[in-house]
Amino acid sequence: MRRLSFIVAVALVSALLGTASAGADTVCPPGTEPGSIGGGTVCIPVVDPGGPGPDTPPGGGGGNGGSDPCNYYIAEPQPPAGTAVWGGHTSDEGSIYIKDCEDGWGGWGFTLVFIPNGAATPPNPASLARRALGQMHLAVPDVHLAPAPPAKTYVGLDTWLWMPPGQWATLRKSITAGTTTVTVTAVPESVEWDMGPGTKICRSAGREWKVGEMPKGATTSCSYKYSKVSDFQPDKMFRITATLTYQVDWTCSGNCLSPDGSLGNVDGLPGTASIRVSERQSVVVGGDD
DSSP: OHHHHHHHHHHHHHHHTTOOOOOTTOOOOTTEEEEEETTEEEEEEOOOTTSSOOBOOTTSOOTTTSSSOOEEEEOSSOOOTTSGGGTTOOTTTEEEEEEEEEOSSSOEEEEEEEEETTOOOOOOHHHHHHHHHHTSOOOOOOOEEESOTTSOEETTSEEEEEOOGGGSOOEEEEEEETTEEEEEEEEEEEEEEEOSSOEEEESSSOOOOOTTTOOTTOOOSSEEEOSSOSTTSGGGSEEEEEEEEEEEEEEEEESOSOSEEEEEEEEOOOEEEEEOEEOOOOOOOOOOO
């Protein structure tokens, strides 16, 4: 599978550079596949898991033994001078390498990078971003309800849901390795309220219910309406959890293999509460027959 992925990746890189694929008569050494990069033919190493190791760029690092989990293969021959992949650099300053990184889903991604002569391979910025994320304190929502426990709520009544506004905040964390700095930004995107029999997705912290201060007809976009009582639940209450989801992106400055990227949606730990749900009883009072 990785062999096929590598061949496909070379074709994609060739297409991005606006070149034709290598001709059918191209002869490459055993263990490589022909590809066209920047107008020149490149013999791409084809590596199976557990097979021969990759090249080590100038200055060490990279490969399977450095801080960067990617593998690197020097492009042979090097792309023609002046093509976009050089980014304004020349062969006197460094070389073009094929960067081979596992994408976290069992696949592999391949790009071309310029590495200066004598420079250690910069660390994988996505790996630094994940490390920074692990050091961030994602909010655990303080669950607030109206009616507020131990008071009961009722079937058919809008039960207000909110968390403190200060917990709905953008978080940032930077981490530096050598001359590479990655800054991670986590932006609150939604809160999933699991109310027991159903869920509610809110796109904000919710509106606080202030006892004795709310205007008549006050509304909120974050509420839940129960359709059944909690009498048959443990402790005769529904358990509630609120989980805040962040959109997590990163940027890289300094010596970077990539300028930016995303870790996608990341959930914090849930906040919890419980509430009892009852049903209002109607009493019909009739007149004399």
